[in-house]
Amino acid sequence: MSIVVTNVSKNFGKHIALKDIDLEIPSGSLTALLGPSGSGKTTLLRIIAGLEEADAGSVTLEGEDFSDVPLRQRQIGFVFQHYALFRHMTVFDNIGFALKVRNQPKAEIRERVMELLNLIQLEGIENRYPSQLSGGQRQRVALARALSARPKVLLLDEPFGALDARVRKELRAWLRRLHDEIHVTSVFVTHDQEEALELADRVVVMSKGRIEQVGSPDEVYHQPANPFVMTFLGQVNLFHGRWDESPELADVSDGRNGTMVAYVRPHQLDLTRVISEDGAHWPGRIIRIHGAGVQVRIDLEMQPDKRPAEVLLPRERFQELNPIVGEDVYVRPKEMKIFPKGIDQDYTI
């Protein structure tokens, strides 16, 4: 079931939550809505679900306009951040709820609930109450409940946000396997870029009510459309300068006059003691070396403006160079993205 969002806007009083959102979610995909708090991602998810109404625009499901369809007929499954399990019902009654309100016969309900308990690998706990379960168990029950009526779309609102790191990682892998098995169109909201990149087929990066970029995890990480996306999705070094006509400088985004800012990820930088003809060379002083790990992290202070920079060198390269703290070296970008100064400068998180 593909979802098409057309020109959706939503305000809460004076606060603009969403502005002119156009988005297509392919059938059967696992899509992440990624962004910082206030970006509008949860609002968008809730509008797709029918828990909120858009002020403008429409949502269609497989061509059918959803705006006319009331919430309870939309056949979506929703997983809440804090599970929202019915605290006065057993796990069995929770999972069977959707079928009970549709007046399914008891035998069928029982069969389906058992099937789902098997799917989430929690057989045997059906008579427990939510308060007797751990966080990870509760979230799996919430997922089983959302899937119970065979929804066409599965929506998850920061599903692992309330869990500790280890459980989060386990459930992430588990959700991916589940999706590969069931293939229901799924959309999940997260502010954790690692989670989005690891789980999703497609990532929708959002900020301040607008979509910044849509693409595969690879695309948004390696080919960010603007400074916000690049900075949000990983570590970034900033170098200010002027466009210099060197043909090797990769990926100039826009215009060639005026000041530019080069965005370079730590692993895209190399250190050298020799100035060669081609490429940029920026002088810097080594402040600290973090030797542990597969890659060696080197903190530098760029000269002369004393801005900090971070370089990740592969171990072999580090051993080849053998730099020491306090040494003056040159930082050389192997790849970089250049954006004109002033484009979307406000990307503070």
Added chain:
Amino acid sequence: MSHHVINRSKAAKHDHWLVRWTLIAFAVGIMSLLVIGPLINVFYHAFELGVAIWWKALVDPNTLSALRLTIITAVISVSCNLVFGFAAAWAISRFPFRGKALLTTLIDLPFSVSPVIAGLIFVLLFGASGFFGPLLEFANVQIIFALPGIVLATTFVTFPFIARELIPVLEALGPDEEEAARTLGASAWQMFWHVTIPNIKWGLLYGVLLCNARAIGEFGAVSVVSGKIPGRTDTLPLTIEKFYQSFDKVSTASAFAVATLLTGLALITLVFKTYLETKTHQSTQRESVMDA
């Protein structure tokens, strides 16, 4: 040696035993003076002239019809306030709308208005020379000095109890479970019945209990509105007053006798309320322990 250390740190956290016991004695003293003493007094005076007089007062036809009227009034008032109170609490806790603060203030209005004024409001509206007086007379409808007036006044005065009890409960509960029920395909009624009501049931019962207690015992508003027609518009509290105003000994004893009836009802309410409190406390405790 560790035992010694534990004792010392315990003492540092609790008040000195003298302070504790003084406060407890003080509280018990006030309670005895203002509540327990008068209660014992009521029972004493009720049986002062013997059990026969006590029983006679209770089975007196006026008393019995007053009892009937009190119960009918309480049942109608509590039922109405159950619906109004739940609706108001629901609207306030679940929907954003302008004028929410005004509505919340209006709900508290009956508390801040003197009951006598409350009764007067209805007399001024529905009495013979009131605003709707001519209209009502034309339609041959009697509100003041009849059951409808008594019910109106009692409902007004007891309105806040259920609403005020439910608003914090509904707010603390949050809309998540209800939204989940809706996404799973439940209709509004199914959602209320299966999800909302079970979650608020103790708070709801508590509010109903308070509302009921006040409805049974209301005096001021009802006395203004009822006309005190014996056998027709006398409630239990009004009957007590009537007995008491006849200054012979038998009537006085009768007044106290009917008072024991009211007190009995109040005590039952109290016991039930305490039971509900422990149940509410238990269920919230169970949840919070598990969330740790």
